[in-house]
Amino acid sequence: MRRFLERLLGLDRRWIFLFVLLSVAIPIIVPIGLPVTTTESTRKAFDFIEALKPGDTILISFDYGPSSAPENDPMAEAVMRQCALRKIRFIVIALYPLGGLNLANNAVAKVVSEFPDLKDGTDYVNLGYKDGASAVMRRMGDDIAGAFPTDQKGTPLSQIPIMKGIASLRQVQLVFTVATGIIGEWWITQVHPQSGTPVIIGPTAVSAPKYYAFLNSGQLVGMLGGMKGAAEYEKLIRARYPEMARFYTTTHDFTATKGMDGQTVMHLIVLLFILLGNSAFLLSRRGAPR
């Protein structure tokens, strides 16, 4: 028994790696279709955007990079789809230096191809990337054109129809930051108190615990926490707009709902490893000479 426990504790990590690879890859290739339960923070975010009037404007800030794209991409796409369905206009910016703009361009191109009626400059606009995230936010709180004089194509903001009547963040009904790292927090701590604009955040799962403090204090309207939050949002969209199911049942595109299958199996594997490791540790300690 003791030898077995010692062998278990000294298990070659490559076996663990193999388990992890299979547990993530198989459910993505062959989806299980596990159910997703919704949490209050995601429902609040969804309901807030649902309550906006057609013609209202929200700002979507791409504050993440490719490293967390599988978690963050589905959030951004789901909110943009909801905006397209509700005729809510959206302004896209990117503040994350390592590939935020490219992800924004890809997400916008994807959603625009799904909703061909969306017109650039009228229903949405992509202002591009600007360095110096917190300074850019503060500047936008007073004057958006001060931070982004033109859109990504070089058209001055004064000539873009969607920007008529929107001089600062005070005229925007919501800021939705899809974030990894500190940039998302700056929207809450620096922009919301200054302009009063409500903020919804879509953080990665690893940084989501921090934002519960802001949810409790009322500084955040809602939160889509990690891939789970994105999958919840996809579920809420599918329930409210059954025609949207076509984007979430395809076996070709990656969705958070599909990703949750892999994450569930992965959680199970990690839990089993923790149980196994602790069982072996406790039994070997019991058997060890004092």
Place this chain on the structure above:
Amino acid sequence: MTFNLGPVVLVLLFAVVPIIGIFLGLNSPGLRSRIPIWVAVFAGLIPILAMYIPKGFLSGQTGMSQRMDDWLIILAGFALLLGIVNVLQNNFKKVARRDSGWFYSVVLLIGLFVTGGAGIYGAVTKIGIGFNPDGSPTPFKYLTDWFFQPLQSTIFALLAFFMASAAFRAFRARNVEATILLVAAGLVMVGRVPILELLAVPFPSLHASAASASQAMGKLTEWIMDVPNGAAQSGIIIGAALGAASMALRVILGIERGYLGLGKGE
């Protein structure tokens, strides 16, 4: 013509005074430390005053605080440039000396020049860094889509393997605190995902009870995240904010001088 006081004061504080200081500093070494401290004092005080004093020259649309935000955006751009210069210096040195791993520096430099070149090409030809007019990707977009993004995703994805390995080897119930952490983590891991439904997949008769148990676990998880976690996070955030405020105050008052990089006695 209306006189705009804000920009004049800013130019005085951040251009004229430091330039005079530099010239005087050539003869008076004491000024070498005092001038940057005064610059930091003004840079720190102006945004704070602008929050409380609603005067146009300070907090108006073209006031001092707003102009300083513009400067900060420009400075951030230059900081990026400084970073590139630093990367070039370090890696060229490494290649020239044939230090260990110098070949990786060559790869890094090639990546930097090719990607940077593609970006500059997009700017010069005005096609940008997104799509060409015919919808095809620009060279920069091709590089980011097919090299940068997959590489970044791969590096981050490796974390999953190491986390699982660490969970097996290091996440042990060695004492009471570690056990509480372990139990809380286990509950959250079960409650955040439909593990119980996954385990019930081969047993259709258990589907309903697995679903209700999963819902109960979900509620417990939400409570853990909302109440104990939320309270602890509030404490951490407030503590960190107080620390940042006191540090800012030390810089503004000239007590904290480490950022100046001065030698002893200066």
